[in-house]
Structures are given as structure tokens and as C-alpha cells.
Amino acid sequence: MDLPFMKELALEAGEIGLKHFGRVTKHYKKDRSIVTAADIEIEHLILKRIRGRYPSHGIVAEETASSSAHSGPHMWAVDPVDGTQAFSFGFPFWAISIGFLENGAPTKGVVYQPAIDEMYSGDRGGVFLNGQPLGPAEELPLDQDSYLMVPESLHNKYKYSWKGDCLSLGSVAAHCAYVARGCAVGAISRAFIWDLAAGAALMEPLGIHSRYLDGREINWPELYGGKRLPAPCLSAKPGHWPSIAACFHQWETE
Structure with missing residues (x-):
């Protein structure tokens, strides 16, 4: 392949x-x-x-x-x-x-x-x-100018204390690509495997890991049947991951 x-x-x-x-x-x-x-x-x-x-x-x-x-x-x-x-x-x-x-x-x-x-x-x-x-993007300090890629429904479904900028383009795959490129410090989504798998494959070699907000690893095979991710996922570098995850306190269920 x-x-x-x-x-x-x-x-x-x-x-x-x-x-x-x-x-x-x-x-x-x-x-x-x-x-x-x-x-x-x-x-x-x-x-x-x-x-x-x-x-x-x-x-x-x-x-x-x-x-x-x-x-x-x-x-x-x-x-x-x-x-x-x-x-x-x-x-x-x-x-x-x-x-x-x-x-x-x-x-x-x-x-x-x-x-x-x-x-x-x-x-x-x-x-x-x-x-x-x-190449692996420089891990810059998180501040009020840091971009985080988010769902368009962020304001309806999350309670958060993130002080940086939020940006939604409407495409999880595009969000992942821009994180891989170093334009954003991370991406949050609760999507499907077809939205996220390609982006995860791009980010992982650059040291950007995708895990559920509670820290659990994603069990990819359990998504093969076409179900939505059971919880929100955060993709970010290890040094940023805990700080970003701590800013998102609750997922409002659909």
C-alpha cells in the first residue's frame, strides 16, 4: 500500500x-x-x-x-x-x-x-x-494568541476556560492538517473515524498525539462500525496536551 x-x-x-x-x-x-x-x-x-x-x-x-x-x-x-x-x-x-x-x-x-x-x-x-x-513544529508557549481548532458547535456543547483563540473551518481533516503544519496548537473534535484517521496519521509522526479528553487512548477498531467517537478527542503535543485538556470541563451531550 x-x-x-x-x-x-x-x-x-x-x-x-x-x-x-x-x-x-x-x-x-x-x-x-x-x-x-x-x-x-x-x-x-x-x-x-x-x-x-x-x-x-x-x-x-x-x-x-x-x-x-x-x-x-x-x-x-x-x-x-x-x-x-x-x-x-x-x-x-x-x-x-x-x-x-x-x-x-x-x-x-x-x-x-x-x-x-x-x-x-x-x-x-x-x-x-x-x-x-x-518537520516537527516548535512547541511554543500557550498564550492568548494560540490558535485551537474546534467544532463549530463549541459554544453549545462545551464549558471551557481556554484563553487563546478558537477557529473552526468546518472540516476535522483540515483542522488536523493545520495542527500538523504548526498553524494551531491543537484540535478538539467528536467526529467519526473517516474524519479523523487521515489527520491522525499525519500528526502522529510529528509528535502530535490524539487521545480522548479524559486521557484514554482511542480504540480505533471500535469505530470501524461507523459510530461517532464516544467522547471528545484532543490532538496536541504532549507538552501542551494536559494544559489544553484542563480548559474543557464538560461535554454537553446531544
């Missing part, structure tokens, strides 16, 4: 996304989340390519959820348009998110933002932005 294949997939998917971008008809799923023709077309392309090349691998994807998930050692986690709401309203920070997990852990990831032409790719051998290596 190689990153060039994943990057080719993301580029093909991006072309489809750009074809639809700005000309979107929204539909609502049973959970009231938005789906568009681009989501369906891109997911069909990616799943067809993966199944054709790696027929024994499992796949969990947003629009088909657990229909092809399994408990084997090789699993793909695919979000055809991460940030569909942003995409449908014309914001450019949506992403194609393709993650690969081996033996229950994310090991390879591609996050591609077609509207701004930023391709993040990586594995344990290195992480890249448009082909240029990203």
Missing part, C-alpha cells in the same frame, strides 16, 4: 469536487447532516479504486458507513467531502480525507483541499505539504 496511490485518488476526487463546488444542491440525511451529489460521486470513485486494487482490505466510509467494514488488519477510512456544510455554502476549507489503518492504528493519511490546492500526505517515514517535508 503506497502513498502515491492515495494521492492519485485524492487528486481524482478533488477534480470531481471542484466540478460541483459552487453549484451544489443540498440534501439532508436522517441525522440532518448534509449530503451532496459530490459526496456520493467521490465516494463511489474512491471505493471502486480501493476495492479494485486491494480487494481483501476493509473500508469504512461516511456515506456507506459500516457496509464494508471488517475487523481485519487493513482498513481504509474515507470521507469523500469532509466539511460538506462548508462545501455546500461555498467555503473553500473542505477536504478529501483518505486514511489507512494497519493493525488498529492510523499509519498513512492524505488530506487534500482542492479549492486551495493543498495536499497533505504522510506516514511514519515523513509528512509533506505539496511534496515539501513538514
